Amino acid sequence: MVSGRFPILELRGLTKRFGELAAVDAVDLDILEGEFFTIVGPSGSGKTTVLRMLAGMESPSSGDILLKGERINDVPANRRPTCMVFQSLALFPHRTVGQNIEFALKIRGDAAASRRARAFELMDLLRLPRSYYKRGVTQISGGERQRVALARAFAYDPQILFFDEPLSAIDYKLRKTLEKELKDIHRETGKTFVYITHSLEEAMVMSDRIGVMRAGRLVQVGTPHEIYTEPRDKFVSEFMGEVNVIDVVADADGLLFAEAFGTRLTAPAHRRGFQKGHLVIRPESLRFLERPEQAENRFEGTLYNEYVLGSRIQYQVRVGEHVFAVERLRQHAFGGRLDDRVLIGWNAVDSILVEE
Amino acid sequence: MVAAAERSAQPAAATPARPRSSLGFRYSLPVLLLLAVGFIAPLVAVIAFSFVEPRSFDLWSEPTLANYRTIFEQTYYRSFLWSLAFAALTVVVLAVICYPVAYGLARVFGRWSNLVTLLFVLPLFISENVRLYGWVLFLIKGGVLLGGVKALTGIELTSILFTPPMIVFGMVYVYLPFMLFPMTLGLSMVPREVTEAAFDLGASRAQVFREVELPLAMPGIIIGALLTFVLGVGAIVEAKVLGGQSVIPITHDIEIAFTYAQNWPLGAALSVLLMLVVGVLVLIVLKRFDLDRILGRR
Numbered sequence: 139m140v141s142g143r144f145p146i147l148e149l150r151g152l153t154k155r156f157g158e159l160a161a162v163d164a165v166d167l168d169i170l171e172g173e174f175f176t177i178v179g180p181s182g183s184g185k186t187t188v189l190r191m192l193a194g195m196e197s198p199s200s201g202d203i204l205l206k207g208e209r210i211n212d213v214p215a216n217r218r219p220t221c222m223v224f225q226s227l228a229l230f231p232h233r234t235v236g237q238n239i240e241f242a243l244k245i246r247g248d249a250a251a252s253r254r255a256r257a258f259e260l261m262d263l264l265r266l267p268r269s270y271y272k273r274g275v276t277q278i279s280g281g282e283r284q285r286v287a288l289a290r291a292f293a294y295d296p297q298i299l300f301f302d303e304p305l306s307a308i309d310y311k312l313r314k315t316l317e318k319e320l321k322d323i324h325r326e327t328g329k330t331f332v333y334i335t336h337s338l339e340e341a342m343v344m345s346d347r348i349g350v351m352r353a354g355r356l357v358q359v360g361t362p363h364e365i366y367t368e369p370r371d372k373f374v375s376e377f378m379g380e381v382n383v384i385d386v387v388a389d390a391d392g393l394l395f396a397e398a399f400g401t402r403l404t405a406p407a408h409r410r411g412f413q414k415g416h417l418v419i420r421p422e423s424l425r426f427l428e429r430p431e432q433a434e435n436r437f438e439g440t441l442y443n444e445y446v447l448g449s450r451i452q453y454q455v456r457v458g459e460h461v462f463a464v465e466r467l468r469q470h471a472f473g474g475r476l477d478d479r480v481l482i483g484w485n486a487v488d489s490i491l492v493e494e
Numbered sequence: 495m496v497a498a499a500e501r502s503a504q505p506a507a508a509t510p511a512r513p514r515s516s517l518g519f520r521y522s523l524p525v526l527l528l529l530a531v532g533f534i535a536p537l538v539a540v541i542a543f544s545f546v547e548p549r550s551f552d553l554w555s556e557p558t559l560a561n562y563r564t565i566f567e568q569t570y571y572r573s574f575l576w577s578l579a580f581a582a583l584t585v586v587v588l589a590v591i592c593y594p595v596a597y598g599l600a601r602v603f604g605r606w607s608n609l610v611t612l613l614f615v616l617p618l619f620i621s622e623n624v625r626l627y628g629w630v631l632f633l634i635k636g637g638v639l640l641g642g643v644k645a646l647t648g649i650e651l652t653s654i655l656f657t658p659p660m661i662v663f664g665m666v667y668v669y670l671p672f673m674l675f676p677m678t679l680g681l682s683m684v685p686r687e688v689t690e691a692a693f694d695l696g697a698s699r700a701q702v703f704r705e706v707e708l709p710l711a712m713p714g715i716i717i718g719a720l721l722t723f724v725l726g727v728g729a730i731v732e733a734k735v736l737g738g739q740s741v742i743p744i745t746h747d748i749e750i751a752f753t754y755a756q757n758w759p760l761g762a763a764l765s766v767l768l769m770l771v772v773g774v775l776v777l778i779v780l781k782r783f784d785l786d787r788i789l790g791r792r
Contacts (some may be wrong), residue, residue, distance in 0.1 A: 172714075195690055215694045229693035232709050242695040294696065 146171040146298065146330050148194065154187050161187045163354035164201065169298075169332060174324050176333040179351030185334045186302060188351070192332065193222045193300050205297075221296040225303045227287040229275045235286050236263075236271040242294040260289040263326070281312050288320075292327065301333040305340065308325040317343045328420030338377050342366070344479035350374050365475040371492045375418040380452075382419040382462050386491075388412050389459070394491075398460065404434040404486040421452060421465035423488035426472050426480055437462070441478045455482050543762035551758060561763035570764065573744040574771065580658075580743065581726030581732075584665040584720050588673040591666070592718070596674055600682035614671050622668055626735040629664065630655060652676055656738030664732035669725050673718040680714015681707070716783050720776055727772050 143357075145168035154162040162184040169175045179185045190196040192203060194215035203210050210218060210466060221242075229238050237244075239260060240253040248256075261268055264285040284304065291299055305313045305320075321344045324331050335341055341348045342362045349359045350373075358370040358391055370373035372383060384404065386394040393402045394417060403417065427433055439457035451471050453464045464482055466472055474480055545557040548564065560692045599607045617625060635653045646649055654660055684707055690708045693699075708715075730745040739746075744764065753760030 191692060195694070215690070216696045216698065220694075222691070222694050224687045224691060226685060226687050228685065228687035230688060230692070230706060241692065241697075243703060245696045245705075290695070 142434075143170040143172060145169060146206055147332070148207075149188075149192075149201070150204065152186070152188065152191060152198055152203065153200045153201040154191060154196060160199075160354050162191070162198075165351075165354075165356050166410065167349060167356060167359065169330065170347075172328055173346040174321065174331045174344055175332065175347050175349065176335060176345040177349045177351055178335055178338050178341045180336055180377075182353075185336075185350040185351045189222070189300050189302055189332065189334050192298075193220055194218045195222075207249070219296050220298040220300060221291040221294070222286050222300040223291050223304045225306060227283055227304065229283060229287055229290070231274075231276055233275065234271070234279065234404040235266070235273050235275055238275055238286055239289045241290060242316060246294060252486030254406075256293060257289070260292055264289050264323070280308055281316065284308070284316060286328060288323065290319055292329075296329075296330075298330045298332060303335050306335065306337070313340075320344060325356040338365075339379065350377060363490055367490070369492060372416045372418070375416075375490060375492060380421055380463055382421065382424065384417045384419070384460075386417045387414045399437065399457070401437075406489050408484045410494065412491055415491060418490040418492060419484050419488065421463040422450075423484050424462060424464040424482050425484065426453075426464065426466075426474070427483045428481075430481060430483075434486050435489075436481055438439055438479065438481050441474050441476055441480050443476065444472075455480060457482075497641075514763050543759055544766045546759040546762075548759050549757050552640060561759045565763055565767065570744070570747060572745045573742050574768070575602075576741050577727050577729075577743040577745065578771070580662055580665060580729070580741075581723050583662050584669060584726045585673075585723050587662065587666050588670060588722055589677075589715065589719065592670065592674045592677050595719055596677040596681050596714075599674075599678045601686070612673060618671060622731055623735070625668070626664055626731060629667070630735060633660075635742050643718075655736065656735060658741050661733050661737040661741060664736040665729050668729075668732065669722045672721045672725060676714045676718035676721065677711070678714070680717070682708040683714065699792040712783060716779065720779065724772060724776070727768065748783045 141446060147167075147169040149165050149167040149169075152162060152165045152167075153160060160408050165184075165188060177188060181460055187196060191198050194210070194213060194217075203219070205220075215222075225433070230241065233241070236254070236257050239257040240248075243253040243256060256266055257271065266282060266289065270282070275283060278286070279347055287304065301320075308316065317340060320331075320454070321391045324344070333341070333344065338348075338350075342365075345362055347359065347361055348365050350365065352373055358365060358374050360368070365374065366378060369378065375381055376383070384396050384403070385398060386396050388405075389395045389402060392405065394405045395402050396417070405412075405417075425433060430436055437455075437457040439455040439462065441453060442456045443454045445452045445454075446468070447465070449468055451468055452463050453466070453472060455462045455464055462482060464472075468470045539553075542553055544561055545559070546553060546561075547555055547558055548560050583638065595610075599610060603610055630637070633640070633653055633655045635655075636644075637653075640651055640653055688710065689702050689706055692702045697705060728745055730743060733739065733743045733746060745768075748761050748764045748768070751757045751764060755761075755776055
């Protein structure tokens, strides 16, 4: 989807130090024209600082930011053709919906009539009723405010839009709707979107590519599919949601030895000189077995508890001191009773091997 | 059946609310009584006295407008104007001085703002009179400043003490915290992201200030302005001590009427007029700047 496009933003060794601490540590990254790029990371990973440097609200300690090949390190935010949508939305509470949307145009000196026309155009695009034009921004709902913030950002046609977790404070149902809407808007406008979030799930839904950050460093960059199927390390794999992790070492005969269980396990095909690390198995890759030969790897344990997660059910199976999460679709619920002895297993191909 | 159930449910729903509100009334009663006795009663007494025969102390005599007539026939309007002008000038000077400091306290100083705040608060622990006489000693002819200059250079300068600008200086000096702190509060209520958003949307620093920061900080500024204005109109010591009675503010006239002149009705009438003027001005300002609307609550 994004191949063949040129990088609109280039980050070269981008670093930001606050005193001793490097909040952002030598980040290299190309963001392509027109793509929806999401930076994911836990709080404190430096993702917000990266975004603030890109938007011009924070200046880099070292390294460069290039916009279409030109260094923009010292260009202040009000002269960059980029716009930020804040987590708090940062609407002007003392202004109407129309005045908020038209702010940048008014600053630029556009005539009232053309400002209004542009505001209506954007309100139509974002499905905001035109009757809201004269309403105060505090008189409309959270989802509507979200759209006003978007319209305000789009108004002066910036080349890149930055999003600082704008959906994190919104309830689940509305968030799911807005995630899809945002992706649709991205398609309709064809702008470059750079989004940050702590939720990989949110990133997966919307992004063309994802960059995972941890402790100021960019750990992995790739398409959602690549991040999901080939996480580079334990951190990335765990960040994808609940996973089962088994510590393993490579065995002489091509098998893996799991010391905690005293068992040998069949390894997935891609090993690349693996010595020591973790075997990651997603809950949905684990199955309940009727006969041992139904899976390459297996454990026997006790069904300890079950949790209904909407469309799926998660089972907790205890094997010795270890707890495994097994997930099934609700319509294929497992018939076992609590405290039953159960056999769980997975095929080598459904597991991921990550280095220590 | 359903209707009967609804009917019986209604009083049951109403009862829990009632004891709570009557409880609130009973608990607030002591404060309400205290205010009635301590605030409203003296006010009523002053208003009543303003309609009593001049130079008499009998509240129960025939009401008269003689005191008000005296005020309008004589030159008391000058004192009113001096007081209002000094108060207004004080507010303006304070607004200009305090804004950068308040901005610093709210946005820039960080952990140093605690120390700065403390230094602004400390003088409040010392009596206003003492501080003003301190300034007199510093500025008076042969005092710390002029005496020092003379001793060092031999040049003899005239003191600026006992002039009207010194009165404004004294008021600015004394009332500064009452402008600074509401203003700081107002500025710290402006979300940083909102000003950043304006900047990001292309606004210059001046435009951010005019379009976003100032209107959003306005509630704090208005409260500070009203506080200092009302205090400034009621100021008396500054004119006496630093102004050396070069100007007589209305409060001084009121004091004279109540003390030397022993004309309580005249003093009461002056007080009532002062309250009216200040009250009307405050109301106009509050109407002009609807605080709730500025805050976006409506």
